[in-house]
Amino acid sequence: MNFKASLLLPLFFLLAVKANAQQPNNISQLAQTEQWQALLHINTQTEGSDIESYVDDASFFLANDGATNPINELLATISALKNQSETQCKFPARTLFLLENIQGLAQEVKPFVCQEYLDWRKKLNTTSVVLVFASAQLNSPSSMYGHTFFRFDPENVEQNSTYLSYALNFGATVPAGDGGFLYAARGLTGGYPGKFAANPYFEKIKEYNRLENRDLWEYKLNLKPDEIDAMLAHIWELQGISFEYYFFDENCSFRLLELLDVARPGLYLANNFPVTAMPLDTVRVVQEADLIADTHYRPSILTELKAQLAMLSDDENALALALSKDIELLNKDEFISLTIKQQQLIVDSAYRYLRYQNTFNGRAKATTRRSFLLLRRLSENPSKLTITIEQPVRPDLGHKTSMLGVSFGQNLDQGFVEFKYRGSYHDLLDPIGGYYQGMSLNMVNVMIRAYQGGKVKLEKAELLDIVSLSARNNYFSPWSWKANISVEQQWTVDKEVLVTQGSGGGGVSYQVIDNTHVFGFVTGRLEFNRKLNSFAAVAPGVHVGLLHYWPKSTLMIEAEHYQFLFDQSQRSRFSLQHSMQLSNKDSLRISADFHRVEGKDHARNSFQEFKVEYRHYF
Structure with missing residues (x-):
């Protein structure tokens, strides 16, 4: 692009001769054009007295009511251009738009060179x-x-x-x-x-x-x-x-x-x-x-590092990790006996790993020294290392983030139909293409259930549900965690009760083989339940599970237990879920849940729930 084309000055003479047939007939029509309303950030889904700009700053407008009246703002801008030439420098986009669309305006506005704006455009x-x-x-x-x-x-x-x-x-x-x-x-x-x-x-x-x-x-x-x-x-x-x-x-x-x-x-x-x-x-x-x-x-430096470490055998990985901790390994037989190519790959991996650690843990003196010695070793035998990084599915090609679902199932020998709406975003069993494994983030998740006989009730309304399974290994040791806030049905004493609860926990996750995660959490739950001895009840718990991904389906097996303090109640749940992708917009999910509830009087109740769910993402 020729930068001279961005100068305002020549436009006055070019636009002054534009045909009137190409312009809106009057100021009112011009103020209603798509471009003028876009320049004012007008919410185009409003009209009449509801019109308002998204801009929350009075200095952006020249008319007192410019945020709600695009006609007055247009008139005020025209007046300012005629009487204050420097307005061209504050509003170059408005200036170009008005000069282009108002016949003869260029002849009434005194040209003004906006050097600061031109320097900025030249810099970009x-x-x-x-x-x-x-x-x-x-x-x-x-x-x-x-x-x-x-x-x-x-x-x-x-x-x-x-x-x-x-x-x-x-x-x-x-x-x-x-x-x-x-x-x-x-x-x-x-x-x-x-x-x-x-x-x-x-x-x-x-x-x-x-x-x-x-x-x-x-x-x-x-x-x-x-x-x-x-x-x-x-x-x-x-x-x-x-x-x-x-x-x-x-x-x-x-x-x-x-x-x-x-x-x-x-x-x-x-x-x-x-x-x-x-x-x-x-x-x-x-x-x-x-x-x-x-x-x-x-790719991020972590993605690159993980791709490089994946190129190493188990023995080479062990050597690279050991080398990152002890530089003397360079002189030991187990390292010297390797080929030059293997040595360079191990040294380069250890060096990159140390640099990654320095990024987050500060530049410790001992770590910096080892990093320098490894870099010097690499320079002694320079070789080009090609790291193959498989490009994942583009995020925009994954499933959309809103979801509608319908389920058919049975609970306590009663059949039901369940309708579900989720505002956003993705859970552990949704189609994985375009998303990260082990990540679940859901906001506004509502389930309404209709039982045989006509009884309808709110099954669950989640405000927030987050699960982060960050895999640990010899090189990396992130923590996994979860959090949930919801209103939900819970079997308490002898009936289901709608309770309000907040729960969460921290733990670990390991990727034992490719695409398979094993995880465990120590959890806690605060529940407001009128059927318990204490209306606000606290329960520590544990949550363990296995998650496996295939290209078009996902399996999760999990078990959860809570022991309520001061009430002697406890709950256990074992669940198996399998999700299958039908298309980029649709999936099918089968689940089986086994619940066991023990009350304060040691009365026990066990029940099962089976469900088949169709999901549509939009």
């Missing part, structure tokens, strides 16, 4: 835009949904490196010290302002790819030069401008869709998410709008 030197999806991070609840941002590439990006590109990110401005419940509460209710920020792309690689071990998926967009110009001009207008930030709807992904609506008016991408905007779903919407030209996978 953008010829293409890339949508980047940072994949989920299992051990961070706030990152389990993934994250999206834009990358702006210069013309020579293929010959040089995307490290030279700039990234545009939208996020909440969180004061120091906010964390835990306060962070979650304010993030859910719009308590934080959200702003755009631009940084060199290599900083985002360091943040996501290296520090957080998140794979990056880069989707090159097929935007035309004039569309890129419109987007960048509008991004300049958003410098320092505040929006309300909400975790689940007006978030990073939602704001990026609005920028695409500015670049290519009429897409209405943001209208696809009236309730929630999951980053992964927004990537799918961009794909469905035919905006993606190419895709590139950038």
Whole structure:
């Protein structure tokens, strides 16, 4: 793209002679156009007196009621352009739009050279835009949904490196010290302002790819030069401008869709998410709008390291781990007797493992010294090591995150039909393509059950359900954990009771063979149940299980036990579930649950539940 094309000055003379037939007939029509409303971030699903901009910053508007009246904002912008030439520098996208669509306006506006804006555009030197999806991070609840941002590439990006590109990110401005419940509460209710920020792309690689071990998926967009110009001009207008930030709807992904609506008016991408905007779903919407030209996978350093360690035999793995702890192994017969190629692979693996440890554990002096000596050994016998990393299924090609399900089953000799709705996102037995093994994150999961005879009741309503199974081995030792908050039916004494509960726990998971996870948790449960001695009852427990993945199906076997304190009640559950993928949008699940309940008077009750469930993802 010729940078001179982005100068505002020549446009005054070019646009002044545009045919009036190509323009809206009047100001009212112009204010209702897709592009003008996109520039004001008007919620196009509102109309009349309900019209309102998503922008929560008075400095973005020139009219007092500009946030709710696009006509007055357009008139105020025209007046400012005529009387205050520097308005062109604050609102270059608005300026270009109005000059192009209002006959003769260019003759009434005094040209003004916006040097700061032009220098910024020259610095970016953008010829293409890339949508980047940072994949989920299992051990961070706030990152389990993934994250999206834009990358702006210069013309020579293929010959040089995307490290030279700039990234545009939208996020909440969180004061120091906010964390835990306060962070979650304010993030859910719009308590934080959200702003755009631009940084060199290599900083985002360091943040996501290296520090957080998140794979990056880069989707090159097929935007035309004039569309890129419109987007960048509008991004300049958003410098320092505040929006309300909400975790689940007006978030990073939602704001990026609005920028695409500015670049290519009429897409209405943001209208696809009236309730929630999951980053992964927004990537799918961009794909469905035919905006993606190419895709590139950038594995994290952890993914690369695991791929390299997988190239080693068991004996070589043991040597690499030992070498990372004791540099003297280089001089021992068990190492010297190996071929040069084997030695270099083991040394390189140990070196990469030490560098990975330094990333998270600080640069301990002894570790740094071993790392240096291993690097020196590698330089003595330089060889090119090719690491084969199998590209996983693209996240946007996996199942969609909302789900409707219908089940037919039997419980206590009673047949039932169960209807289920899940707002998001993925559980341990859903089709695995495009998702991580051992990850479950569900929000707003509602089950309503109708029994024979017409009795209908709420079976369960989960606000939150998280399971993170992070596999441990000789090299890595992450903790696994789970959390659940719900209202659910529980068999207590002699009947089912609707209780409110919060439960969670921590533990370990091991991948004993490929695609097979064995896990165990120490758990705790707080239950509000009117049928127990204490209305607020506490129960420690244990939870163990096995999870195995095939390409198109998943099997989970698990057992769980809780012993209530101060009440002498206890509950046990053994479950077997098998899920089969029918298509990218549909799956079938078969489950069998065996329950045993013992009350405070030692009365025991056992029952079974069998269920066949059809799920549709949308």
